Amino acid sequence: xxxxxxxxxxxxxxxxxxxxxxxxxxxxxxxxxxxxxxxxxxxxxxxxxxxxxxxxxxxxxxxxxxxxxxxxxxxxxxxxxxxxxxxxxxxxxxxxxxxxx
Numbered sequence: 001x002x003x004x005x006x007x008x009x010x011x012x013x014x015x016x017x018x019x020x021x022x023x024x025x026x027x028x029x030x031x032x033x034x035x036x037x038x039x040x041x042x043x044x045x046x047x048x049x050x051x052x053x054x055x056x057x058x059x060x061x062x063x064x065x066x067x068x069x070x071x072x073x074x075x076x077x078x079x080x081x082x083x084x085x086x087x088x089x090x091x092x093x094x095x096x097x098x099x100x101x
Contacts, residue, residue, distance in 0.1 A: 042083040050079055 034042060047059040054062075062079075065072040 042080060042087060045083040045086045046079045 043059065050059050050062070051057070059079075062072055062076055066076040067073075
């Protein structure tokens, strides 16, 4: 086996190991980036509270600054973690259609 073949085999093996399944999503147990609709929903869960806590700032400005500021990136990450926790709590609530309700 040539070095080039060995490298190709290694790259293929790594890719298979690191690939995310096609059906992976927020509810599949595999971490993934939320789609636009999910992202918008998550942001809506914390946007008003963020702007109340930071009256001279907007959530949109925080998102823009997070692209180049380590501190703002961490702040956005923390707020989005709160949003994901709130979304998970909301999903865990029984609904009227749920037989366990």
